[in-house]
Amino acid sequence: MTARKSRSDRRIDLIEAARRAIVRHGIDGVHLAHVAEEAGLTSGAVLYHYPDLSELLVEAHHASVERFYEHRMRQISTISDPARKLVTTIRSGLPTGPLDPDVRLLNELGGAAGRNRIYGLLLTTLFDRQVSMYQAILDTGQALGVFDLTAESLTISRNLVALEDAYGYRITARHPLIGPEEAAELILDYARTATGCDLFH
Amino acid sequence: MTARKSRSDRRIDLIEAARRAIVRHGIDGVHLAHVAEEAGLTSGAVLYHYPDLSELLVEAHHASVERFYEHRMRQISTISDPARKLVTTIRSGLPTGPLDPDVRLLNELGGAAGRNRIYGLLLTTLFDRQVSMYQAILDTGQALGVFDLTAESLTISRNLVALEDAYGYRITARHPLIGPEEAAELILDYARTATGCDLFH
DNA sequence: CGCTCAGTTGAATTGCGATTCAAATACTGA
DNA sequence: TCAGTATTTGAATCGCAATTCAACTGAGCG
Numbered sequence: 001m002t003a004r005k006s007r008s009d010r011r012i013d014l015i016e017a018a019r020r021a022i023v024r025h026g027i028d029g030v031h032l033a034h035v036a037e038e039a040g041l042t043s044g045a046v047l048y049h050y051p052d053l054s055e056l057l058v059e060a061h062h063a064s065v066e067r068f069y070e071h072r073m074r075q076i077s078t079i080s081d082p083a084r085k086l087v088t089t090i091r092s093g094l095p096t097g098p099l100d101p102d103v104r105l106l107n108e109l110g111g112a113a114g115r116n117r118i119y120g121l122l123l124t125t126l127f128d129r130q131v132s133m134y135q136a137i138l139d140t141g142q143a144l145g146v147f148d149l150t151a152e153s154l155t156i157s158r159n160l161v162a163l164e165d166a167y168g169y170r171i172t173a174r175h176p177l178i179g180p181e182e183a184a185e186l187i188l189d190y191a192r193t194a195t196g197c198d199l200f201h
Numbered sequence: 202m203t204a205r206k207s208r209s210d211r212r213i214d215l216i217e218a219a220r221r222a223i224v225r226h227g228i229d230g231v232h233l234a235h236v237a238e239e240a241g242l243t244s245g246a247v248l249y250h251y252p253d254l255s256e257l258l259v260e261a262h263h264a265s266v267e268r269f270y271e272h273r274m275r276q277i278s279t280i281s282d283p284a285r286k287l288v289t290t291i292r293s294g295l296p297t298g299p300l301d302p303d304v305r306l307l308n309e310l311g312g313a314a315g316r317n318r319i320y321g322l323l324l325t326t327l328f329d330r331q332v333s334m335y336q337a338i339l340d341t342g343q344a345l346g347v348f349d350l351t352a353e354s355l356t357i358s359r360n361l362v363a364l365e366d367a368y369g370y371r372i373t374a375r376h377p378l379i380g381p382e383e384a385a386e387l388i389l390d391y392a393r394t395a396t397g398c399d400l401f402h
Numbered sequence: 403c404g405c406t407c408a409g410t411t412g413a414a415t416t417g418c419g420a421t422t423c424a425a426a427t428a429c430t431g432a
Numbered sequence: 433t434c435a436g437t438a439t440t441t442g443a444a445t446c447g448c449a450a451t452t453c454a455a456c457t458g459a460g461c462g
Contacts, residue, residue, distance in 0.1 A: 005439085006429095006438095006439095007438085007439090010439085025316075026229050026312065026313060026316055027229070027312065028227050028228070028229030028230045029229045031418095031419065031420085032419070032420060032421090033419070033420090041440075041441090042440070042441055042442070043419085043420075043421085044421085044422085044423090044440070044441060044442075045439075045440050045441075047420085047421070047422090048438095048439070048440075049439095051421095053420085098315070104315050107311060107312050107314075107315055108312040108315075109312070110308060110311055110312055110370050110374070111227070111228065111308050111309045111310070111311055111312030111313070112227065112312070113308075113370070113373065113374035114299070114305050114308055114309075114373040114374060115227055115230075117375075119374075120374040120375050123370075123374050124371070124374055124375070124376045124377070127371060127376065150394050151390050151394070155387055155390050158379075158387055159364060159387055159388075159390070159391055161367075162363070162364050162367035162368055162371070162387070163360060163363050163364060163367065165366075165367040165370065166362075166363035166364065166366040166367040167363055169311050169314070169324075169366065170325070170328060170363070172314065172315040173311075173314035173315060173320075173321040173324050173325055174318075174321050174325070175325045175328065176325070178359075186356055186359055186360055186363070187360075189352050189356050189360070190360055190391065190395075193351050193352070193394055193395065194391075194394065204458095205408080205409055205410070205457080205458065205459070206409080207408090207409095208408080208409085211409080232448095232449065232450085233449070233450060233451090234449070234450090242410075242411090243410070243411055243412070244449085244450075244451085245410070245411065245412075245451085245452085245453090246409070246410050246411075248450085248451070248452090249408090249409070249410075250409090252451095254450085403462100404461105404462095405460105405461085405462085406459105406460090406461085406462105407458100407459095407460095408457105408458095408459090408460105409456105409457085409458090409459100410455105410456080410457075410458100411454105411455085411456070411457090412453100412454100412455095412456100413452105413453095413454095413455105414451105414452085414453085414454100415450100415451080415452070415453095416449105416450080416451070416452085417448105417449090417450080417451090418447105418448090418449090418450095419446105419447090419448090419449105420445100420446080420447080420448095421444105421445080421446070421447095422443105422444080422445075422446090423441105423442100423443095423444085423445100424441105424442100424443095424444105425440105425441085425442090425443105426439105426440080426441070426442100427438100427439080427440070427441085428437105428438085428439075428440090429436105429437085429438075429439085430435100430436085430437080430438090431434105431435095431436090431437105432433100432434090432435090432436105
């Protein structure tokens with residue numbers, strides 16, 4: 001038998017297992033047994049902790065969104081130069097490759113968001129937080145005279161997040177010409193004209 | 202009983218029925234019975250024409266992608282002025298609202314594209330065709346001296362398609378602040394700076 | 403007009419995955 | 433150490449959807 005764990009520990013395990021299962025089988029293709037397998041348990045044990053699978057899936061998505069955002073914030077928190085900060089932020093929003101589990105999961109969420117209000121809310125909330133993140137960078141850069149914005153920072157920020165999103169999809173769908181490098185370059189091209197700053201890679 | 206139809210007629214019916222069923226239940230949530238219901242038939246009849254449901258679903262997606270692209274091309278084919286053409290093209294790539302079935306379906310495809318090579322291929326192909334479509338408009342505008350492009354037309358085109366994609370997701374996910382109008386305005390803002398042309402709405 | 407057969411139905415069957423639950427097991431505190 | 437409780441198992445059951453198939457129907461054709 002698998003080692004027993006405390007309620008809260010096991011729930012965290014299960015959320016992680018659910019994340020992996022979703023990436024593997026799709027948001028609507030995950031079965032209880034998949035989650036159990038990923039967790040190294042039987043389906044009965046999963047049910048003991050989460051009588052309703054869909055509840056576990058929502059928590060898994062919630063955790064993913066949180067994790068994705070926190071990861072980005074951590075990556076850029078140490079940088080103070082606005083130009084370098086902007087470049088790093090753009091990179092951190094793109095998948096590392098077609099298999100990047102975090103972005104794969106967010107993409108799964110995208111399709112379901114049109115049908116499921118909770119998933120839609122998770123995604124719109126993430127979008128807005130990312131927009132705020134960019135806005136802070138742009139406004140700071142503007143204040144310091146590093147950037148010369150061609151439009152409101154809100155507009156530019158929204159477009160930057162939108163571009164990240166879309167190229168994330170292209171990359172996970174294995175576009176033969178657009179990988180992480182190319183996507184970053186495309187977004188940077190926009191960022192350069194929008195900020196009037198010679199952002200280097 | 203439902204009127205009998207010829208093999209080819211019925212197959213076309215079924216593809217349309219499958220499209221509606223997918224929009225309603227999601228790409229991984231469609232059941233044989235859903236398709237049958239949409240077609241006004243029983244599941245046995247559907248199976249008679251498509252022994253493998255997944256094959257029908259692929260055809261349905263293929264038809265949707267084709268239809269989406271053809272629809273856009275038709276909308277812009279009569280316009281000759283590059284500036285007006287660009288504005289119209291941008292509008293035609295966005296959903297009419299959160300319930301727009303065509304975009305809903307493409308979004309469903311997005312999540313699955315990371316797992317399913319065929320779906321990935323359908324989407325990347327569509328992306329590339331849309332990029333070419335924009336490139337033709339931009340190049341023509343440049344040649345006529347209407348546009349003064351700040352980057353290669355390929356770069357700008359990719360970004361325009363990417364922005365459409367991403368805002369399509371936001372709209373179907375019911376972002377409270379970003380509807381079709383706002384999305385168009387955001388994309389146009391980019392198009393203006395990229396073309397140096399005062400595009401009006 | 404009657405034959406033929408593609409197309410369709412609907413009921414039976416199968417198969418898969420969720421759900422239940424009694425039994426087994428491992429931790430916990432006294 | 434031992435009682436008591438929390439966790440996990442695994443087998444049984446349930447339920448839904450796919451699949452099969454024999455019977456039925458109607459369009460087209462001689």
